[in-house]
Amino acid sequence: MKQTPRPYLLAAPAAVSLAVLLSACGGSGGGSGGGGAGGDAGYVDGATFTLGMSSDPGNLDPLMGAGTSLFTVTQFAYDPLVSVDGETGEIGSQLATEWDVQGTTVTLTLGEGITCADGTELTASAVADSLNFVTDPENQSPFLGTFIPVGAKASGDDGAGTVTLELESPAPFVLNGLANLPIVCPAGNDDRSSLRQATAGTGPYELTEAAPGDHYTYTLREGYTWGPDGATTAEEGLPATVVVQVVENESTAANLLLSRGLNAATVSGPDAQRLDTSGLFSADSPAIAGEQWYNHADGRATSDPDVRMALTQALDLAELQGVVTSGEGAMPSVLAANEPVACPGDSVSGSLPEHDPEAAAALLDEAGWTEGSDGVRTKDGQPLAITFLYQNNLGSSGDAGAELAVQQWKEIGVDATAKAQNETTLTGTIFGAGDWDVAWVSLNVSSPDQLVPFLSGPAAPDGTNFSAIENDDYVAAVEEASQLNGTEGCDTWLAAESSLIANADIVPFAETQARTFGAGAEFAVPGQLQPLSIRMLAE
Template structure:
């Protein structure tokens, strides 16, 4: 699956769920050319990019945030990669075969970890077994690695046995980062250091300020054979924490940054300055309701009314600064496994007046202060969204909250950075409505977020329990590849119909470059694609 959560700069795509593991988003446009090998490449330079927040722990298998996935990409590799057209290409594995519930791979020779030790098929098996074991609570179980997957090694051969059919198993493995033996033996150490086979090694951490990575020599096993011997690859990568998009845009223009993901009016400003950019299509607006018992979102009538009351086209226009489009599926990042329209037909119609009537009929009565209540309990909602969405995101959130207040809900708005927002969603649970996009290219990787064990014991942070969805995805998973697409889309329609989760805005996310070029792959910047330019 592809991610989106690509926004390491803007963090608009908060949870990166899968992306093109190797090189593949838009090749880039703007100053310096649109493809090919740019002239005046510079060796030995430092590449500085922005991220919107400190992810906290750097353990690459315990969080699916886009910030961590971007950082992990510098130090860790995956078993295979995915090209821009969706083709699976080599990574740590040189060949592979899927036969029903068995996946067989050959791990390449000469692959070394940052500590100089060899990476082996046995290490790969240990990674799969860790991520596939529910007891370890890896963020990637059921997402990149099927739940219950068991792996074994013999020489250079890795064999993964699946507990059930997984139609897009290779797409998931194309994103799952592999940890070296030393890291597997010391998970605590992974929180502040790296132990991977990737093109860079983490050499400095200043919390909430920056992360520094240094290029490894002799790296030849990158996505589809990428190496660190390419001319123009930076010697050092510095990832700076820059919470404010406008500040990041100003730093790009002044030369203080080489890359940042920017949206809205600041993006328009950078386009006017003719900066290079690489684009990754993404879902940026997705509305979730907390289904936990006792929360207003546990009432389907409330969820549907809150959704129905909004003019989603207007909210989308404000949220994306008129640069967005209406989503038609939950998976939006190309290459799409299952194109179609699972969203539009299921959206409630009628607007604010119809929503008021629906709540009246459901027993939610407005008091003298306009706030509705049922059985003595007022309709109060804590609405959380990403502060990194900038002024347009805040304006859209205020627009939605204003409509809901007219509906009769007492709404409390909370803007949080990506790290704090994920903490709220997965740990504290103190939220009722959230705007948090999950970006994928294949629908199977969303299943753990939309069903199954609830947070903190699983990825189902909204505590969704929709039997019709579960029935549909169970049927879809039994069908090979695209044969199951109609059923996967039917499952998504069920969720929108019940207002369990509602996608409302797509937007091309542009990562801008200054004196550097790159492509967007599994994150905003594919590490092995970076080339530094003179000037």
């Protein structure tokens, strides 16, 4: 049975990214504040680490959803084939200890003694089965085209312990993608339904209790030795148990951190400032916090490019950025902003439409949207009404930003209604072709190729392109960039991004530091919280 994939979100900085997308792929995640690494307090073994998460991950199948909450819990129970150093961007070992890319052939050699949580050996053919599940378009995994190229085919040689991935064409950042793709063990591949509320991975922890909507409990695995660059579960201070607690309200999460009801949570805005002054440990990772998308589907007001451009010109994006980030952010420079950034540069500042409400109003006039006596524009008897969605874990600053956007749209005659939704509901709405016109959805990845399926290709629900974007200039630039090796194509990748931004297909407007605070614990957050970096502190 097909399942609906979900894009990786970072509406309030927390992660990917990945992924995603998406990616647990960025940021040095250095710590600061009280209880830093190597602090005088020392480490405690056998403790419980409680992580606050703003939304429930829903279906726990790690290959069928890429929302922030699911991607966070996936890290505890599953491993990718390789890792990426959060500071240097260099590829390191994980399930694979050796790798080689020759043209369209990728060969990876698995480490010895790797076992799944159920005790079975991880074989090369089992890895190939997991990869081929993603590459089969019938399965509708959101990671197809994001973390593994479309058309790729995997095979495994159990005798040699090698996995071979054959690509249809060269992929400049193929290993970066594989560093974000969780590998599912045979028990999960044989019965996908079993993964909804259980795990079947090789990761350092195993899910032992699932209480959807409330908490998820993970138990440490003994004998795990195949973490990034050989990290193990024998390290001093690793928690014996991890409890992931669903805490939707950010202020509540902040209070729980201060009272030691939580050991970690991602908090932004005024609550982050409050935690900062308390001296708590924090690990920070840069992330896009504000990214505006339009629904291009037929029948929506935003299917009209003039409406999309007018809605963009009506917004004072600099002011909006300041409000959403509580004055602590900046304008993004690239769409793939997670560290280590594969293609640094600036695709944004020279491409964003300028704030010009008069030009926006004139554009709507030309498009036939006339202003009525009530101040709302109409066309063919239909009001210019838009449904605007944003994620509720942006906190009070997100609410204030949404109110500002609605106010500026109403000033040009647009009847805008803002709706705050949790991550699960929001992704279900936009990816299920639901009722929306504008959405704030922040995709955080480190390499521009990981964004391609979200910015082009089949529209949802048939593909990952949930906005139904069709931009020929972007597609042509992507095709050209994909033929170049690694960073050689960066200028072309950035030009591809610029074509989308200039056309108001996507509007990036805020970047900030995703701040994950720790109480009684320290950890690293290079994009996502890394389970093997957690250390419980004696207080």
